Amino acid sequence: MEDKLIIGGQELESRLFIGTGKFSSHEIIPKVIAVSGSQVITMALRRVNFSNEQDNVLNYIDKKCILLPNTSGARNAGEAVRIARIAREAGCGNWVKIEVISDNKYLLPDNYETIRATEILAKEGFVVLPYMSPDLMAAKRLEEAGAAAVMPLGAPIGTNRGLMTRELIRILIAEIKVPIIVDAGIGRPSQAAEAMEMGAAAVLVNTAIATAQDPVQTARAFSLAVQAGRMAFLSGPGAVQEYAVASSPLTGFLHK
Amino acid sequence: MQIRVNGSLETIPFSLSIKEYLLNKGLKPESVVIELNGQVVKREQWERIVLKENDELEVLRFVGGG
Structure with missing residues (x-):
């Protein structure tokens, strides 16, 4: 079955985006990219x-x-816009991940400044993927501002704590038309699979791969988990029940 | 003369092009991105543009990030 993710007019086969920070050496990065099949x-x-x-x-x-x-290091919309323009001029293409952060303890994004930066950059023809705190109204504003996808955090950056924000992400998936990509906090392949089962369009993983003892094998595990989670979502999981529902027939017992 | 590079004052010889400045610094020009006085300068222009007194130069590069 054909199941492609389309962002900014580009068809993507892989739903695992990978970040390049924190690797112990640059030489590992091409191996991680190759084994994961990641395209972004x-x-x-x-x-x-x-x-x-x-x-x-x-x-x-x-x-x-x-x-x-990404526009990491930007503390407001103006700085994010400047970084995005530099990156495009430097030949990076026209995709940009907006990241506006002024809170150094939790590295939580500033949704308001992120919306402003998205507005400006989308008008300039960028394919804008804003990293955000999962808030429905902020996500709607981002969509209106021209975001190509919305990237809510699962947990604070680099924490490997998983989908702490799952109920809010669930709401974004239900209400926002552009793809929802869970970014930040995903620490285990099982958590990536859960995000995909919930209907996330993709996940972005960096720390969990880069800081694993074997980053290449971990990248492969994430790739399989994302595929499995996606497949499960598309397959329509069965309903959750409060009480047991026997899987074996309740008739014809031997003791009767 | 003095220019500001990545936020710090630096004394450099007169009539140095951006490309010469980078080479003097021992940088591989193909690995960096240049912003001069708030404007990105494309690589093709680095040889042509000569640094002036009080110029603000940003020498940037792409690093690992998530």
Whole structure:
């Protein structure tokens, strides 16, 4: 069965987006991308440190992948817009993950500034994927502002705590027309599968893969989990019941 | 003369192009992104644009991120 995710006019087969932060070496990244089959890869833009120059991470990302630069480091809409424009000029294409954060403890996104940045960048022709706190009204505003997808967090960034916000994400999936991509907090393949079973269009995973003892095998596990979760969602799971409903016939017992 | 690079003041020789500045710094020009006075400068122009007193230069690159 054909089941493609379409974002910004692009057909995607993989519903697992991968972030490139926190890997112990850049050399692992191409292996992770290859084994996961991921087609959308995130990265960040930073000032060069002249005393400790590092490779450009783009050299480790398969040219067939869609680059999704994030605006991390932006504390307001203006800074996010500036980073997005720089990334596009630098040849990253026109996709951007809006990330506006001014809370350093929980790294929770500023939905208001995120909506403003989305409005501006969508008008400039960007394919805008905003990272947000799962709030229905904010998600509606993002949709109206031209977001190509909405990316609610499952738990704070880097915590590996899973779908702490599941009931709010469930509401977004039910009410928002653009794809819902669960971003941040997913720590285990089972949690990615759960998001997909709930009807999320995709998940974005970084820390859980990058900080695993074996990132390549973990990437493969996530890829399988996302496929399994998606397949389960499309298959229409059976109803949840309060009391037991026997699976074996309740007639013809041997003791009768 | 002085320019500001990534937020810090720096003294550089006169009539240095962006490309020469990067090479002097030991950077591979193909690995960085340049913003000069708030405007992104495309790679093709780096040889042509000469840095001026009080210019604000941002030398950026893509790093791992989620």
